[in-house]
Amino acid sequence: MYRYDEFDAHFVSARVDQFRDQVQRRLAGDLTEDQFKPLRLMNGVYLQLHAYMLRIAIPYGTLNARQMRRLAHVARTYDRGYGHFTTRQNIQFNWPRLKDIPDILSQLAEVEMHAIQTSGNCIRNVTADHFSGAAADEILDPRPYAEILRQWSSLHPEFSYLPRKFKIAVTGAPHDRAAVQVHDIGLQAVRDADGNVGFRVFVGGGLGRTPMVGRLVREFLPEADLLAYSEAILRVYNRYGRRDNKYKARIKILVHETGLEELKADIEAEFAEIRDGVLTLPASEIERITAYFAPPAFDVAVGDEAVLEAAIAADPQLEAFAARNVHPHRAPGYASLTISLKPIGKAPGDATAEQMEVVADLAERYGHDEIRVSHEQNLVLPHVRRRDIPAIHAALAEAGLAEANAGLVTDIIACPGLDYCALATARSIPVAQRISERFASPERQREIGDLKIKISGCINACGHHHVGHIGILGVEKKGEEYYQITLGGSADENTSVGEIIGRGFSYDEVVDAIEKVVDTYVGLRETPQEDFLAAYRRVGDQPFKEALYGTA
Amino acid sequence: MKALTANRLIDGEVVWLGRSGTWVETLAGAWLLETPEAVAEAEAAGAEAEAARLIVEPYLIDLTREDGEIQPVRFREKIRAKGPTVRLDLGKQARREVSAA
Known part of the structure; x- marks a missing residue:
């Protein structure tokens, strides 16, 4: 994974010092709340219902054991012993004291972490496929490009006061696990017929109160132009994006109001101005960054599969785990493993300090020191040997982390909702918990098969309900919680x-x-293989309406 | 019936303006504002406390009496007064259990 150079280290440490000073000035009365609020938000500090909340960036969802242990330390020392992994591959702590946050950030800086770009109207932390560099179906590892985008976008002076926040996601596989089409910019790495690397570029996707699917603006953007073209998009957005109404300020609204062709022409015109300039990515720089993400030395031994198969035959729980939480890896004898943060009846995405440490230990011992956070609020060990899966499963089971439900009905995404969030209008977590309990039976879950339920506690859609196979949106109606499906x-x-x-x-x-x-x-699907989406797209909403509301 | 609430600046703790003009950590200690004069006085105290860097963004909430107990009208404020409904071991609700034990 990427390691800080001296500039990164200096930059992050200077940023901590700056925020420490800002907090002191706020407490001393030299800054008003109006002055301080944008500064704290630039450092990931929100004020929520019960306390401050600190959101820490996990760039493209990648972290190592040392970083995970530091998060556990923060949870235990400064918070209430747990953290919440988010739908943008970050982590939030729900109870830090403002006076402690500079110390927390200082401790995080020691392990190359920070909270920059986790809030405010800037380019946010870039997200990526959680199986990057590991997935069997991957064409190209998107992380080097996510890292290049991170370096370009971090405190970009021109884009620090955008009309609204701006989110970029990258995938390198044809099967999109990074939800790129619901991001402000979505990038899908591809190769052309000659093997050259480029990107399909989507612009203007987003959820929130006006959900929109991103529009394809480039079928093949050469990798060398990644930054120049991204800058062109951002410039057009920064210039024309609405600032009069925060609910109409995202680039999706600009795409919608301007029209795709005109906006594309604006982007291309801006791109023509700046292409072949300083932002052109030199091949040597791409190579340099790519080297940080070189795959670990995979150790292929014969007989691995037999070891796993024998263990599976002896352990039905391991069998269920292997069937759901183990994903195909590009290296023979290896797999990527989903650690579900959705134990039945628990809050989606929450992990205790002890659980974080167990995952860190497992990553170090079996997983080439790599951990990922998925936007579905699970953790991933991207590179494990298949023969080690029984041992990993046993350790996870002991820590309450072996739920074999990846991608099933109980693997629910949920935002913090009204239990924590100042913006929420209804609770999300207990709805997720109750659904999880209702479908707790492993047999029933397996029978239902792949199903994505996503729950948001307000119209801002942090729980991605618009793109759930089944989405749930909590609203407040006459003082009561109400849920739209x-x-x-x-x-x-x-x-x-x-x-x-x-x-x-x-x-x-x-x-x-x-x-x-x-x-x-389940009653109307043609075969057990026909998933919910396929069935819904075939039959439409009528059977569901009848089931919910009767035929009258 | 109303009360004035805010979050404490230094640590974010939910507080209400108390009867003696101090900021208290439990709703039970909140000053119940039943006249326009009391509301105005509380708001002035809130502005002063904000300027003195004790609290952030004070606002009024509606209260009601349920089974003899003072409760916020809005569900959001009930959760603020107690803690997350999904973690009864956290927030003010947890503290109350400890002190009752």
């Missing part, structure tokens, strides 16, 4: 925005309603 959303290479099925349900009713939707799907 959307069906048919997807955030993969066939991205679609779910459609509202009908009137919403109360907190008490919503789990029954979800169960009805799921049972209806």
Whole structure:
């Protein structure tokens, strides 16, 4: 993974000193809250319902054991013993004291971490496929490009006061696990017929109160032009994006209001001005950054598969785990492994300090010291030997982390919701917990098969409900929590925005309603292999409406 | 019936303006504002406390009496007064259990 050079180290440490000074000036009365708020937000510090919240960047979701242990240390020392992994591959702590945050940031800087670009109207932390550099179907490892984008975008002076936040996601595989089409810029790395690397570029995707699928603006952007073209997009957005209404300030609205062709022409015109200039990526620089992401020395031994198979035959729980949480790896004898942060009935994405340490130990011992955070709020060990899976599974089970539900109905994304978040209008976590409990039976989950339920506690859609196969949006109606259900959303290479099925349900009713939707799907699918989306796209919403509301 | 609430600047703790003009950590200690004069007085105290860097962004909340106990009207404020509904071991609700034990 990327390692800081002296400039990075100096930069992050200077930033901590600067924020320490800003906090002192705030506490001393030299800064008002109005003056301080944008400064704290630039360092990931929010004020939530119960306390401050600190959001720490995990660039493209990649971290090592040392960093994970430091997060555990922060959880234990400065917070309440746990952290919450987010839908943007970051981590949040829910209870830090403002006076402690400079110390926390200082401790994080020691392990090359920070909270820059986790808030504010800047280019946010770049996200990527959580199986980058490991997945069997990958064409190209997107992390070097995510890192190059990170370096270019970090405190970019021209783009520090954009009309609104700006999110970039990169994938290097044809099957999109990074949800690139619901980002402000989505990049899909591809190779042309001659083997040259380039990107399909999507612009203007996003969720929130106005969900939109990104539009393809470039079929093949040569890798050397990645920064110049991104800068051109940002310049057009920075110039024309609306600043009069924060709800209409994202680039998706600009795309919508301007029209794709005109906006594309604006981007191309800006690109023509700056291409072949300082932003052209030299091949040597791409190589230099790529070297940081060189694959570990995979140790291929014969007989690995037999070891795993024998263990599976003797242990049904391991069998279930291997069936759901183990993913194909590009190296023979290896796999990527999903560590579910969705144990039945628990808060999605939460991990205790002890659990973080277990994952760190396993990564070090079995996983080439690499850990990923997925946008689905799970952790991943991207490179493990298949023969080691039984031992890893046993250690995870002991830590309460062996839930064999990756991609199943209980692998639910949920934002913090009204239990923590100052913006939320309804709770998300307990809805996720109750659905998880309702479908707790492993047999039933396996029978249902792949299913993505995503829950947001307000219209801002941090829980990605628009792109859930089943989406749930919590709103407040006459002082009560109410939940709207959307069906048919997807955030993969066939991205679609779910459609509202009908009137919403109360907190008490919503789990029954979800169960009805799921049972209806199971009842009407043509084969067990026909997944929810395929079935929904085939039959439409009518059978689900009838199940939920009757035929009258 | 209203109360004035805010978060404490230094650590973010949820607080309410108390009867004696201090900022208290439990709703039970909040000054119940039942007249326009009391509201105005509380708001002035809030502005002063903000200027003195004790608290951040004070605002009024509506209260009601349920089964003899003072409760915020809005669910959001009930959660602020107690803690996360999904973690009864955290927030003010946890402290109350400790002190009752």
